[in-house]
Amino acid sequence: MPAQLNANGGSLLSVENVTKAYGRAPRRFVALQDINLSIRAGEFVGLLGPSGCGKSTLLRIIAGLNPPTSGQVLYRGEPVAGVNPHATIVFQTFALYPWLTVLENVEVALKARGVVRAERRPRSLKLIDTVGLDGFESAYPRELSGGMRQKVGFARAMAVEPELLCLDEPFSALDVLSAEALRGELLELWTSKAIPTQAILMVTHNIEEAVLMADRIVVMDKDPGRVVTALPVRLRHPRQRKDTAFQALVDKVYAAVAGRTEPEAAVSGTAPGQPGATEKLPAARINALAGLMERLNADSGQADLYRLAAELKLELDDLLPIVEAAELLGFAQVAEGDIRLTPLGQTFADASILARKEIIAGRILRQPTVRWVYETLLRDNDQRIAEAYVLDRLRDEFGEYAQAQLDTAINWARYAEIFAFDDDTGELYLEK
Numbered sequence: 438m439p440a441q442l443n444a445n446g447g448s449l450l451s452v453e454n455v456t457k458a459y460g461r462a463p464r465r466f467v468a469l470q471d472i473n474l475s476i477r478a479g480e481f482v483g484l485l486g487p488s489g490c491g492k493s494t495l496l497r498i499i500a501g502l503n504p505p506t507s508g509q510v511l512y513r514g515e516p517v518a519g520v521n522p523h524a525t526i527v528f529q530t531f532a533l534y535p536w537l538t539v540l541e542n543v544e545v546a547l548k549a550r551g552v553v554r555a556e557r558r559p560r561s562l563k564l565i566d567t568v569g570l571d572g573f574e575s576a577y578p579r580e581l582s583g584g585m586r587q588k589v590g591f592a593r594a595m596a597v598e599p600e601l602l603c604l605d606e607p608f609s610a611l612d613v614l615s616a617e618a619l620r621g622e623l624l625e626l627w628t629s630k631a632i633p634t635q636a637i638l639m640v641t642h643n644i645e646e647a648v649l650m651a652d653r654i655v656v657m658d659k660d661p662g663r664v665v666t667a668l669p670v671r672l673r674h675p676r677q678r679k680d681t682a683f684q685a686l687v688d689k690v691y692a693a694v695a696g697r698t699e700p701e702a703a704v705s706g707t708a709p710g711q712p713g714a715t716e717k718l719p720a721a722r723i724n725a726l727a728g729l730m731e732r733l734n735a736d737s738g739q740a741d742l743y744r745l746a747a748e749l750k751l752e753l754d755d756l757l758p759i760v761e762a763a764e765l766l767g768f769a770q771v772a773e774g775d776i777r778l779t780p781l782g783q784t785f786a787d788a789s790i791l792a793r794k795e796i797i798a799g800r801i802l803r804q805p806t807v808r809w810v811y812e813t814l815l816r817d818n819d820q821r822i823a824e825a826y827v828l829d830r831l832r833d834e835f836g837e838y839a840q841a842q843l844d845t846a847i848n849w850a851r852y853a854e855i856f857a858f859d860d861d862t863g864e865l866y867l868e869k
């Protein structure tokens with residue numbers, strides 16, 4: 438380890454009392470207030486927080502793309518002035534040159550770094566192989582899926598061999614499966630030390646993703662943008678989403694993000710047919726839920742339920758299952774006749790469709806009926822099971838409400854691309 442690292446307590450990066458304000462009084466807006474954050478070599482830090490809390494602003498300040506209003510950023514103990522050549526940011530959608538092939542897109546990054554021509558090709562080929570794009574060297578961006586394009590983006594970022602890799606929601610523009618595959622590839626590169634990167638700082642809105650990848654999770658809140666807490670993740674790699682310890686930590690982070698000190702009411706019950714009660718799903722469609730979240734988000738995040746029902750021209754009885762679903766998923770809290778968005782609900786309302794799918798997927802897999810169907814499908818040989826079998830089991834638990842429970846479970850799971858119902862065969866099947 439270079440001597441400078443030891444000279445400042447092993448810290449690669451220190452953000453010290455950084456404040457960032459935009460505009461002037463009376464329109465002065467404090468995007469970041471008094472941020473302190475330090476990252477050691479060898480650390481993977483996840484950064485979570487509601488939309489608008491200044492996560493992207495903080496990354497840009499760290500990379501030296503924007504100056505702070507006050508405070509400073511130290512890199513290896515030296516103040517960052519101007520663009521930090523040791524840090525690279527990968528954005529949600531990486532801009533590739535459409536007229537260049539995959540290989541040429543990576544070579545360009547090496548050329549910009551002053552790598553001599555003779556070295557560019559072999560190094561680019563190796564990077565392309567590393568991110569799992571072997572065989573696509575001569576393809577053009579338009580011929581690639583979103584996931585593959587983002588891999589080219591990663592290869593380009595890696596070409597720069599950044600010591601500090603900053604990722605700004607790198608997986609959120611991807612479909613669920615590509616995102617998961619690319620997470621795996623990045624983790625593999627990182628944990629096997631196949632890349633010279635010393636530390637990673639990843640902005641995400643996805644709590645499970647943070648728990649899957651990071652060593653420490655820093656939680657921010659907004660108005661003004663600030664760090665509220667940090668949680669260490671001590672699970673060993675490869676991490677399993679289904680492990681109890683994993684889920685317990687996800688709960689803890691959810692609680693922190695929702696600004697609650699108690700872990701959320703974890704007990705949602707046992708699988709249908711098992712001893713113990715199974716939490717019931719409110720009969721609400723996810724699209725209706727999304728509509729409610731958007732409406733609340735546009736209305737300062739809070740509303741009186743009776744007034745809301747009147748404005749939406751809904752009977753209260755029709756609104757309540759949607760509200761219940763919002764509470765069950767951790768998107769809202771109801772108190773004294775008012776519904777209020779949680780930071781998670783707000784994040785959902787602000788998120789892209791694909792990001793919403795991921796949030797819903799993460800939430801509903803904790804619900805026993807959805808989880809039981811999903812796990813039964815996973816264990817099944819061809820990952821298809823007859824609806825009748827599922828209904829039988831659900832009838833033991835829910836009696837005459839079994840069909841309604843299943844309909845809701847399918848609606849939610851289909852939205853999240855977890856499983857769906859095949860009308861032709863009367864089977865449930867795992868979404869690919």
Ligand code: ADP
Nearest residue numbers: 459460468486487488489490491492493494495
């Ligand atoms: P996040 O990435 O957490 O969603 P951002 O860092 O993008 O948040 O933005 C934080 C806040 O700062 C937002 O309210 C945003 O509108 C504001 N902001 C960001 N960039 C600028 C800018 N260049 N000028 C004025 N306001 C900005």
Ligand code: MG
Nearest residue numbers: 492493494605
């Ligand atoms: Mg952002």
